[in-house]
Amino acid sequence: MASPAVDDYLKTIYHHTEWQTDRITPSQLAGELGLAPSSVTEMVQKLATQGLVTHRPYGPIALSEAGEHRAAAIIRRHRLIETWLVREFGYSWDEVHDEAEVLEHSISDRLLERIDERLGYPRFDPHGDAIPDASGHVHREPFVLLATAAPGHAGRVLRVSDRDPRLLRAMEAAGVSVGADVTVTDADTLRIGGDEVTLPAEAAGAVWLSA
Template sequence: MSVSELSASTQNYLKAVWGLTEWSSVPVTPTLLAERTGLKLSSVSDAVRKLSTQGLVEHAPYGSVELTETGRSYALAMVRRHRLIESFLVSVLGYSWDQVHDEAEHLEHAVSDFMIDRIDEFLEFPTRDPHGDPIPSADGTVHIPDATQLSEVGAGHRVVVERISDSDPALLQFFDEHGFVIGSTLEIGEGAPFSDALDARVTGSDTSVALGRSATDALYVSVVAS
């Protein structure tokens, strides 16, 4: 069965479960899934039971929600759709990276696998979307970059931006205004005393920017060897 034959709701739940595990090792619970989707816990619990009956997730009572092999393949197919659509909107239609997430959320349910494969070919098979998230291949292969949240790296390092969370469009605009884009190199210094802020400066720039916890959590980086 193709992922297109699943309901939009099922597609969304599977993609959400994958999204919660892609950059985190925290177990996915119905409560966490409800927070991610913005839906009532009772509705999410009912959906999880249905997904379990369909063989798409495994969920023991009061336990975590895990994708089965079949559920994972469908989830990756939806992630592939979403990220290729985002890439197309930015590269071809001139969208900014803070505008594409909601558009892709709508379009991903309407396109066919054939169209997605044509978009992939047209874009010359990109491996990452505009935010640095890996794009699964047609066979479901996905390579997660070796990246860590800047908040976990701390001051005194030179880092390369590998991925930026797209959950907050305003934050994406802020990063763009200051040159914090995928592939940019940052010099990280101490922030204000008694705070969890860090100072970040794009290599070659004379201006540093104070980044609070929400910003340093959203930036995923790799440390440049000294």
């Protein structure tokens, strides 16, 4: 089944375990996609029949090897396009997600590889998410969620979730960017270059630091 709907399911399942280890449940998947649980159950059964996921009734869902390969391919497209829009067209990091959602289904493989080449084969998108290479492999270093980082923890900002554009704008205004060196004061405060920066409450669950 080659369709944007299938790709959206696979991407969502893939995303769920990128920055933590618990597998996604059917109810969580329904919530992420904004769909009725019955619709999700039906599609998951179809994906399992196609060999793209493994699943038992009412249990968590995992990608098969084939499903992970396909999910990595579409995520590669999405994140390369986001990086391209920021670097080449001046988009800000809070503007690119919806544009990439449209373009990821329409550009050719040839154009995608030219984009990758022009950008210098980037490993991370503007939000710090890893860009799978052409074979589906990714590079990640050990990380810690800001909410669980101990006071005094020093590290680099590895990732800021792109789920909420408003939060991205607030983080940019606070001087928080991917790659910035920070020291944790508490879950709501970082020290950046000697300055204490107060973050929105949502940041604690949306910022990842090097471990």
